[in-house]
Amino acid sequence: MKTKHSPFLEMVRGEIRLRGYSIRTxxxxxxxxxxxxxxxxxxHPAEMGKEEVKAFLTWLAVARNVAVNTQKVALNALVFLYAKVLQQELGDLGFTLAVKQRHLPVVLTPDEVVRILAQLEGRNRLIFELLYASGLRITECMRLRVQDVDFTHHSICVRDAKGNKDRQTLLGKSLVPALREAIEHALEIQREDNKRGIGPSFPHLLGVKFPNAFRSAAWMFLFPSASLTKNLVTQELCRHHLHDSxxxxxxxxxxxxxxxDKKRVTCHSFRxxxxxxxLQAGCDIRNVQELLGHNDVKTTQIYTHVLGEHFSGVSSPLDRLTMLGFSK
Incomplete structure (x- = not known):
């Protein structure tokens, strides 16, 4: 159900949609x-400016103690509000975001991956096999459509990913039978929906531009939701993809x-x-960067820290003592 906002917030919504931003944004x-x-x-924001924006961001950082990424999202929202909606440049806010502390990612061993997958079955197992086989984010996996799976070249096209980019990644050959079965199940749901004039949800106003696209198998989600919903833009009844929750x-x-239970395992742990x-298998870091969709190889290099390769060739001083004949 669409949340009712003030006329001003509806105007902001209109500016956001005019620029084709995602529903999540x-x-x-x-x-x-x-x-x-x-x-x-x-x-009213028109009566305020950079001092009020700075005060709000400072309150978030000091009083609310929000995460760095949350600060960034709030800042981006307000910069959009003033620059695109109110046509007012904020200039230099004199506000410095908190420095994000670097955390090493939680990585599962191959044995742990096997143990977790063994506890899953059917659709849920296929989802996590895809995350591990292709390096997908959970939201990317949920948004996959039939047209995104290329069985000929064993690849997956990830569309409109983080940073509004498309990329190609691997498709594990062992997943082909399960994927074909999942696609057939999804298409059966689509055929039943089509009888009622219903189809999968579409990004932005694509469904308006191509009114019969909802009947095309290419647009059906691999993992459709069990229930119908209203499209947030057109308010038409449709079937969205499965929620990542x-x-x-x-x-x-x-x-x-x-x-x-000794690791904080999340969906992202499979990526x-x-x-x-x-990298452990000898894959070039540039190839891994491309498969993950990272803009900068420095982002991918965090995994060399997990492997310990950033200090490759350096041995512990205690090991040197052992080599010299020291024993406990």
Missing amino acids: EKSYLFWTRQFILFHQKR VARKALQQAVVASGI HSFATHL
Whole structure:
């Protein structure tokens, strides 16, 4: 159901959609715009400027102690509000975001991957096999459509990924039978939906531009939702993809059942494991960078820290003592 906003927030929504931003970004920007207005006792943003923006961001950092990424999203929302909606440049805010502390990613061993997958079955197992086989983010996996799977070249096309980029990644050959079965199941759902004039949801207004596309098998989601919903843009009844919370819940149960409780295992751990295990197998870091869709190889290099390769050739001083004849 569409949330009702003030005329001003509806205007902001219109500017966001005009530029083709994702629904997730739309929700986020509207949320932070509303929080900004409420923080300043419902003053209109046109009556405020960079000092009020700085005060709000400072409050988030000091009083709310929000994460660095949350600060960045709030800042991006307000920069969009002033630059694109109000046509007012904020200039230098004199505000420095907190420095994000680097954390090494949680990586599963091959044995741990096997143990977790053994606790999953059917659709849920296929989802996590895809995350590990192709290095997908969970949202990327949920948004996969039939046309994104190339059985001929054993590749997967990830569309409109982080940074609004498309990329190609690997398709594990062992997953072909399960994927074909999943596609047939999805298409059967589509055929039943089509009888009622319903089809999969489309990005932006693509369904308006191509009114019969909902009947095309290419546009059907690999993992369709069990229920129908209204398209947030057109308000037409459609079938969206499976929500990622379903997969997260299944993973949580599988991790507990597998006895792997000493690691904080998330959906993203399978993407981390994909990259790390490729590097361990001798894959060039530039290839891994491309498969993951990283802009900068420095982002991919975090996995060399997981492997310990950033200090390759350096031995512990205690080991040197042992070589010299020292013993306990």
